[in-house]
Amino acid sequence: MTQTARGAQRRSVSAQRRVQREEQILEAAMQLFAEHGYSDTDTQLLAEKLQIGKGTIYRYFPSKRALFLAAADRVMRLMRQSIDASIQGITDPFERLGAAIRAFLGFFAEHPEYVELLIQERAQFKDRKKPTYFVHRETNIKRWQELYRSLIEAGRIRNMPVERITDVLGSALYGTMFTNYFLGERPSVEKQANDILDVVFYGILSDAERKKGS
Amino acid sequence: MTQTARGAQRRSVSAQRRVQREEQILEAAMQLFAEHGYSDTDTQLLAEKLQIGKGTIYRYFPSKRALFLAAADRVMRLMRQSIDASIQGITDPFERLGAAIRAFLGFFAEHPEYVELLIQERAQFKDRKKPTYFVHRETNIKRWQELYRSLIEAGRIRNMPVERITDVLGSALYGTMFTNYFLGERPSVEKQANDILDVVFYGILSDAERKKGS
Amino acid sequence: MTQTARGAQRRSVSAQRRVQREEQILEAAMQLFAEHGYSDTDTQLLAEKLQIGKGTIYRYFPSKRALFLAAADRVMRLMRQSIDASIQGITDPFERLGAAIRAFLGFFAEHPEYVELLIQERAQFKDRKKPTYFVHRETNIKRWQELYRSLIEAGRIRNMPVERITDVLGSALYGTMFTNYFLGERPSVEKQANDILDVVFYGILSDAERKKGS
Amino acid sequence: MTQTARGAQRRSVSAQRRVQREEQILEAAMQLFAEHGYSDTDTQLLAEKLQIGKGTIYRYFPSKRALFLAAADRVMRLMRQSIDASIQGITDPFERLGAAIRAFLGFFAEHPEYVELLIQERAQFKDRKKPTYFVHRETNIKRWQELYRSLIEAGRIRNMPVERITDVLGSALYGTMFTNYFLGERPSVEKQANDILDVVFYGILSDAERKKGS
DNA sequence: CATGAATGAGTATTCATTCAT
DNA sequence: TATGAATGAATACTCATTCAT
Numbered sequence: 001m002t003q004t005a006r007g008a009q010r011r012s013v014s015a016q017r018r019v020q021r022e023e024q025i026l027e028a029a030m031q032l033f034a035e036h037g038y039s040d041t042d043t044q045l046l047a048e049k050l051q052i053g054k055g056t057i058y059r060y061f062p063s064k065r066a067l068f069l070a071a072a073d074r075v076m077r078l079m080r081q082s083i084d085a086s087i088q089g090i091t092d093p094f095e096r097l098g099a100a101i102r103a104f105l106g107f108f109a110e111h112p113e114y115v116e117l118l119i120q121e122r123a124q125f126k127d128r129k130k131p132t133y134f135v136h137r138e139t140n141i142k143r144w145q146e147l148y149r150s151l152i153e154a155g156r157i158r159n160m161p162v163e164r165i166t167d168v169l170g171s172a173l174y175g176t177m178f179t180n181y182f183l184g185e186r187p188s189v190e191k192q193a194n195d196i197l198d199v200v201f202y203g204i205l206s207d208a209e210r211k212k213g214s
Numbered sequence: 215m216t217q218t219a220r221g222a223q224r225r226s227v228s229a230q231r232r233v234q235r236e237e238q239i240l241e242a243a244m245q246l247f248a249e250h251g252y253s254d255t256d257t258q259l260l261a262e263k264l265q266i267g268k269g270t271i272y273r274y275f276p277s278k279r280a281l282f283l284a285a286a287d288r289v290m291r292l293m294r295q296s297i298d299a300s301i302q303g304i305t306d307p308f309e310r311l312g313a314a315i316r317a318f319l320g321f322f323a324e325h326p327e328y329v330e331l332l333i334q335e336r337a338q339f340k341d342r343k344k345p346t347y348f349v350h351r352e353t354n355i356k357r358w359q360e361l362y363r364s365l366i367e368a369g370r371i372r373n374m375p376v377e378r379i380t381d382v383l384g385s386a387l388y389g390t391m392f393t394n395y396f397l398g399e400r401p402s403v404e405k406q407a408n409d410i411l412d413v414v415f416y417g418i419l420s421d422a423e424r425k426k427g428s
Numbered sequence: 429m430t431q432t433a434r435g436a437q438r439r440s441v442s443a444q445r446r447v448q449r450e451e452q453i454l455e456a457a458m459q460l461f462a463e464h465g466y467s468d469t470d471t472q473l474l475a476e477k478l479q480i481g482k483g484t485i486y487r488y489f490p491s492k493r494a495l496f497l498a499a500a501d502r503v504m505r506l507m508r509q510s511i512d513a514s515i516q517g518i519t520d521p522f523e524r525l526g527a528a529i530r531a532f533l534g535f536f537a538e539h540p541e542y543v544e545l546l547i548q549e550r551a552q553f554k555d556r557k558k559p560t561y562f563v564h565r566e567t568n569i570k571r572w573q574e575l576y577r578s579l580i581e582a583g584r585i586r587n588m589p590v591e592r593i594t595d596v597l598g599s600a601l602y603g604t605m606f607t608n609y610f611l612g613e614r615p616s617v618e619k620q621a622n623d624i625l626d627v628v629f630y631g632i633l634s635d636a637e638r639k640k641g642s
Numbered sequence: 643m644t645q646t647a648r649g650a651q652r653r654s655v656s657a658q659r660r661v662q663r664e665e666q667i668l669e670a671a672m673q674l675f676a677e678h679g680y681s682d683t684d685t686q687l688l689a690e691k692l693q694i695g696k697g698t699i700y701r702y703f704p705s706k707r708a709l710f711l712a713a714a715d716r717v718m719r720l721m722r723q724s725i726d727a728s729i730q731g732i733t734d735p736f737e738r739l740g741a742a743i744r745a746f747l748g749f750f751a752e753h754p755e756y757v758e759l760l761i762q763e764r765a766q767f768k769d770r771k772k773p774t775y776f777v778h779r780e781t782n783i784k785r786w787q788e789l790y791r792s793l794i795e796a797g798r799i800r801n802m803p804v805e806r807i808t809d810v811l812g813s814a815l816y817g818t819m820f821t822n823y824f825l826g827e828r829p830s831v832e833k834q835a836n837d838i839l840d841v842v843f844y845g846i847l848s849d850a851e852r853k854k855g856s
Numbered sequence: 857c858a859t860g861a862a863t864g865a866g867t868a869t870t871c872a873t874t875c876a877t
Numbered sequence: 878t879a880t881g882a883a884t885g886a887a888t889a890c891t892c893a894t895t896c897a898t
Contacts, residue, residue, distance in 0.1 A: 037340055039253055042888060044864095053863035055891080064889065116340070122396070123337030126251055126330075131396055158420045160412070167390075167406075168413040172382055175389025179381075182336070182345050192381070198374070199382040202424065203417030204362075206372040210416065256871060258881095267880035269874080278872060465768055467681055470867060481884040483870080492868065544768070550824070551765030554679055554758070559824055586848040588840070595821075595834070596814055596841040603817025604809075610764070610773050620809075626802070627810040630852065631845030634800040638844065684892060686860095695859035697895080706893060863895080867888100874884080 022060050022070075025050060030071040034113030038068055038124045069128070072121045075114045076136045082107045083140075093147055093156075098197060100144075101173065105189045108177045115181040133174075141166050165200075172196055236274050236284075239264060244285040248327030252282055252338045279339070283346075286335045289328045290350045296321045297354075307361055307370075312411060314358075315387065319403045322391045329395040347388075355380050379414075386410055450488050450498075453478060458499040462541030466496055466552045497556070500549045503542045504564045510535045511568075521575055521584075526625060528572075529601065533617045536605045543609040561602075569594050593628075600624055664702050664712075667692060672713040676755030680710055680766045711770070714763045717756045718778045724749045725782075735789055735798075740839060742786075743815065747831045750819045757823040775816075783808050807842075814838055 028050050032041045043064060047054040061067035086103030087096045108115050122131050148162040157165075176196070180186045187195075203210070242263050246255045257278060261268040275281035300317030301310045322329050336345050362376040371379075390410070394400045401409075417424070456478050460469045471492060475482040489495035514531030515524045536543050550559050576590040585593075604624070608614045615623075631638070670691050674683045685706060689696040703709035728745035729738045750757050764773050790804040799807075818838070822828045829837075845852070 037337060039338075043890080044888080047864090054889090055863055056861080058890070059861070119333060119337050123251060123333050124253075134393075134396055155420050156423045157418050158416075160418065164409045164413065165418055167393075168386055168410055171389030171393055171410075172386040173389065174393060175385030175387065176381075178392070179348075179385055179388060182348055195378045196382055196385075199378065199417070200413060201417050201419050202372075203413070203415050204371050204374065204379055205415050206369050209370045257873085258871080261881090268872090269880050270878085272873070273879075465765060467766075471869080472867080475885090482868090483884055484882080486869070487882070547761060547765050551679060551761050552681075562821075562824055583848055584851045585846050586844075588846065592837045592841065593846055595818075596838055599817030599821055599838075600810055600814040601817065602821060603813030603815065606820070607776075607809075607813055607816060610776055623806045624810055624813075627806065627842060627845070629845050629847050630800075631841070631843050632799050632802065632807055633843050634797050637798045685894085686892075689860090696893090697859050698857085700894070701857075859896100859898085861895105861897095863893100864891105865893100866891090869889105870885105870887090872884100872886100874882105875880100876882095877880085 018060070025057060025060055025067070026071050026074050029067050030074065030117060031113060033068055033071060033120060034116040038120045065125070069121070069125070069132075072117050072132045075111075075117050076132045079104070079107050079114070080136060080140075093151055096147070097144075098193060101196060102189055102193045104173055105176065105180070105192055109180060109186075109189050112181050115177060119178075137170070141170070169196075169200055172200070232274070239271060239274055239281070240285050240288050243281055244288065244331060245327060247282055247285060247334060248330040252334045283335070283339070283342070286331050286346045289331050290346045293318070293321050293328070294350060294354075307365055310361070311358075312407060315410060316403055316407045318387055319390065319394070319406055323394060323400075323403050326395050329391060333392075351384065355384070383410070383414055386414070446488070453485060453488055453495070454499050454502050457495050458502065458545060459541060461496055461499060461548060462544040466548045493553070497549070497553070497560075500545050500560045503539075503545050504560045507532070507535050507542070508564060508568075521579055524575070525572075526621060529624060530617055530621045532601055533604065533608070533620055537608060537614075537617050540609050543605060547606075565598070569598065597624070597628055600628070660702070667699060667702055667709070668713050668716050671709055672716065672759060673755060675710055675713060675762060676758040680762045707767070711763070711767070711774075714759050714774045717759050718774045721746070721749050721756070722778060722782075735793055738789070739786075740835065743838060744831055744835045746815055747818065747822070747834055751822060751828075751831050754823050757819060761820075779812070783812070811838070811842055814842070 025046075029041075029046055032046055032049065035041075036045075043054050043057060047057060050057075057067070061070060083100050083103045086099045090096045090099055118131065118133055121128070145162040145166055148157060148165050151157040152159055152162070173196070176192060180192075186192070239260075243255075243260055246260055246263065249255075250259075257268050257271060261271060264271075271281070275284060297314055297317045300313045304310045304313055332345070332347055335342075359376040359380055362371060362379050365371040366373055366376070387410070390406060394406075400406070453474075457469075457474055460474055460477065463469075464473075471482050471485060475485060478485075485495070489498060511528050511531045514527045518524045518527055546559065546561055549556070573590040573594055576585060576593050579585040580587055580590070601624070604620060608620075614620070667688075671683075671688055674688055674691065677683075678687075685696050685699060689699060692699075699709070703712060725742050725745040728741045732738045732741055760773070760775055763770075787804040787808055790799060790807050793799040794801055794804070815838070818834060822834075828834070
């Protein structure tokens, strides 16, 4: 091994350690931010929880604010990964949709503290251009709209602007996530997903009423 | 007029003045809380805006916290009034539903700062048992569920648990309210209401697909 | 007394109180700054010495820095007053000069802490355009130069640029002030003033040597 | 060469390297201390400037304080060397004096940062018994007083206590050094030295006025 | 010998709340 | 009843120093 290679490896090892340490800090920070809220979480507490010095935190994140925003970004990264993994290998479009909805609701049901973090982000950093959630939302929404478009062409979804679908369904999911968090004890993810799919797929009108409308 | 009556009247007059003053303070407080967030709104600023002494605020509300919560409650009170007024005199159930949805979306579209207040409430007072919004939600939801039940009996809505309808529709509205606030520029209330009603009434599946499912 | 007059008086009374309080704080601050140095003086200590709350200090001075600079300015204001008072009513130019020199040295001999403050100012606020001392120096120096000019015209001082006199004499005084402070125990002000005047008036050369030079 | 001799030599070589390194560190430290002030100079910055690790500095100086004081001592050592060199080989007493004055003023004119260091020393280390400057001053002053004494005996300087001369002249130089530093743009060293010598040698009084005084 | 990651003591400033006037 | 001057608890962040590698 050459000098350079050794140097590169050494650097890479320390860079790896750094990333690990960052993740550890973010994980702990997220829990505390979710538990006590942004303002009431103090760096001292976080340092104690991590069993490290306060100064060390500042070696990895330049400010409490930056730490919080990194934690919020991490939540969205994890959500994205979770949903992507859930639809991996599924080919039927409706099944993909169902899987994604279950993954979304399941992700936040398993980690209520992530919801809290999204709320804190909005409340504390009103100035930040756009909440993390919506930055990620935009990226994903395009893919779903393409899916809906092809389903309309295939005659499986009735002809309508695809934005209508993503808007209504997206809002229902977003709203459900918050409602679940705020109300605590709630129906299973499975049931909630089925309820949403039932209404959104079939509508609530009776056959008789549907005919009147058309 | 007896002494007692005069005393009562005097008291009543001053009580009326007190309520007026409380409203003035709440209105101003709400604007500031929405604009700067709870922590960054300081009593000094509020006193200046109201052109009164800081101490005077404390004569009406025992603490900053109490003031904020009263402001949040006021928002819900106003929302309730706005929706109630919108469905006043409408008899057709579907029209009532449409009016209520438009009133809900319209209320928060006209007052984005109210949305901010609901967010701040959640973020800052995690300990408060249940967010104001959901306290009010429960009261209202019963009435709508009765409406849906009678529509099912009348064969205008297909047979399904009414909770499914209120959950999905409620979430869609709640989610839309937040999404609208976070994304700023959005479609008109009219269009959004129509989109939601279209999807929730008719579903998105094509007739051919519906048959497969049944 | 009219309403307006009473109002004005009330305002004037509170303004007077404010000035008094400012002076009290400056006096105490100056002592602490001189005793411990700028960095090692903490606001807590000052508050305790004054028997007031820390916050109160900040009602009068926006920052520790501002407080310090105000204290330094106060020193120069007091010095100026002291010198002005000392030459009051003296008409003979040489006597005025002697009085001023004695007042200058005496002022700092009686208040060694003032010297410390000037040093701290320079050390801590290198960015401030010009030390307080030199701001005041400029104002005064003109007056003395005029005095020297008239003495040259009157044939009492030999013909030479007046700047030479103010530069050398000013430096000697400035240097003496510092030397006195740094060395502690020193000759009396009277003796020091006489020594400076003797050298500056008559020079150190013997008559014989003077003739060679001329 | 014996084992011991080789050992001694080896030690001597490494001791030499050590001294070199110490000088490098002092030189860099001095610049930073002068530029940013004592408190605002942090060891990290110094390490970067020197391209060495922070820990290494601590191998040469036990603390930031010790490092600073060593830097201040170094300034005085350099000043002494500079003045000694300037009078080397000059035999005429008055010329020696002139050369020393020019060397003193020139030294600090060329290195304004040295003045800053002397100020910082006083401001930050009030407890240190006596400022470096005055420690050195004492050593030198004796030699000059002997010179003046012999000049008085030789009838070239009028009869007066030699302390008077060193006090006034010393203060004038010390004061000039500070004034130059604080005011920035100043007359040339040559001119300033001449001004001081003119006043101190000949006094400012006219011949007529001198006769009155005697 | 050299390094730089880790540490935690130390501190200016803010702001909700009180209470004398 | 209204005021606003006074209070002091609370807290993010820095940086000299250490020590494992």
